[in-house]
Amino acid sequence: MSVLTRDEAQTRAQLLDVHHYAVDLDLTDGDETFGSTSRIRFTARAAGSTFVELKPDTLHSATLDGAPLDPAALTGNRLPLDLTEGEHELTVTATMRYSHTGEGMHRFLDPTDGESYVYTQLFMEDVQRVFAAFDQPDLKAVFDIAVTAPEGWTVLSNGITERQEDGRWTAATTPPLSTYFVCVAAGPWHSVRTEHAGLPFGIHCRRSLAPHLDADADEIIAVTKACYDRFHEKFDEPYPFDSYDQAFVPEFNAGAMENPGLVTFRDEFVFRSAVTATERMTRAMVIAHEMAHMWFGDLVTLRWWDDIWLNESFAEYMGYQTVNEACSDLFADTWIDFGVARKAWG
Ligand SMILES: [Zn+2]
Structure with a gap:
């Protein structure tokens, strides 16, 4: 896995203006993995090549402005993007792994009563363990988070959460946030x-x-x-x-x-x-x-x-x-x- 250097971050921040993430997580997929879809709207200030970060268990699909990208192009944690100048929308769908090390989406089984809990810890560069992102602190964006969780769980997030009729939880739209500040904590x-x-x-x-x-x-x-x-x-x-x-x-x-x-x-x-x-x-x-x-x-x-x-x-x-x-x-x-x-x- 490549570690983002300061030079790379500066180059990407000059190229991109990131506006919005719609993140959809499915926590009903057992205790090993969870579903993750990230839809990112952003502007490229010029034509150029860059990348989005992701550390998936399985990358299912990625589309840029509706056109499919080859999932096999993922190299380490970087999915390359060739951009024209202007507005873009990137959608990435993947299966991600829960962690037991407190990095990314940590999953915990309480030995006292057998209940499970998950929560994210995304500082410094662990958002990519949860969803695809331009993972650096100065590319702030607005986030809409949605989570499908097991029956009986409460989902907490940065914004006020609400359980919808279909059982999905949605969080209120955030102000612009750095990617490492996104948080979901779910469980009973x-x-x-x-x-x-x-x-x-x-x-x-x-x-x-x-x-x-x-x-x-x-x-x-x-x-x-x-x-x-x-x-x-x-x-x-x-x-x-x-x-x-x-x-x-x-x-x-x-x-x-x-x-x-x-x-x-x-x-x-x-x-x-x-x-x-x-x-x-x-x-x-x-x-x-x-x-x-x-x-x-x-x-x-x-x-x-x-x-x-x-x-x-x-x-x-x-x-x-x-x-x-x-x-x-x-x-x-x-x-x-x-x-x-x-x-x-x-
Ligand atoms: Zn502190």
Whole structure:
């Protein structure tokens, strides 16, 4: 598989203006693979050759402006495209594999009750494990996500989701997003839902953790609302997305991921036994850190990965500052933890 270089990304960003993705995923295909169709509308600013990325189990078909492309042309993760100047529509249909490594569409079987859950983790270049995409952070586009899921599952995504009469779930159209921010989390989630500032807020975990999430739901939601209000005092720009869901997901590699409107957290943050005050404060800080990214990271995004240091260190700074300002009733001075633990680590 070829790794996209910065030069390649710059060349492609000069050539393409990507407008819209319609992504259709079918999660009813068993526990090994899922169906994936990606329809991309984009403009080529000039005639030229480029490629779209995809890491399929099986590539079934690809059409460019209605004309079939040869699936055998897929080389590694790159499907070549020869473009004329102007508007184009590319449709790619494939079978994809679930992962068990937290990359792409991770699938988890809960040993407690036999329930299955899937969720995406697409940073940095794993969208191509889920659907065909021009996978680089500065080619933002609007996304319409649709998901067919097993009976009894709830589908969460960046935009507000709704179950249609035919059983398919659709998510509200997103604002322009980098490909690595697309998120789908599906399964028989246990959810606690509320509303704040006119937007739906939700917290979610696998069913077997429900009593533990419920025990801390008041605190998690209080921290979320307080930080949300504090960020609105600090930033002129209003929260840019249509909902705020926080899903505590199993076998997550990092601490959390700032998917717009659907933040994912490792579900070790759903505490199952007595914890220290510092562990509670750390969870609050991660909530605030991810929320800071809604503006700095998500609404405004690095052009290339060499700016990730700023994205992350700023979110970390805002996380500590905001919990200190907004949640002083719950946590003592957060800057002590920052100085002892995080500054030294940094
Ligand atoms: Zn971060």
